[in-house]
Amino acid sequence: MSTPQANNPLHGVTLENMLIDLVDFFGWEELGRKINVRCFQVDPSIKSSLTFLRRTPWAREQVEQLYAYCVERYGKK
Numbered sequence: 001m002s003t004p005q006a007n008n009p010l011h012g013v014t015l016e017n018m019l020i021d022l023v024d025f026f027g028w029e030e031l032g033r034k035i036n037v038r039c040f041q042v043d044p045s046i047k048s049s050l051t052f053l054r055r056t057p058w059a060r061e062q063v064e065q066l067y068a069y070c071v072e073r074y075g076k077k
Helices: 015-034 046-055 057-074
Strands: none
Touching: 015 046, 015 057, 046 057
């Protein structure tokens, strides 16, 4: 039997949707300041960022943590 995910802000949210929401909320420039990775700072795009994040666990974790914080602090759109 699976446990309920009601309190998990990441449940059912894809990495792509997290990234799109964060870019919409912060913009690439501010996101690049909050999470110091080159793919957010130099010629950023959703596609290149997803490729990097899927291969780099520590960066993906930072994106997930920032997204969870924003959902908790500001609520879901």
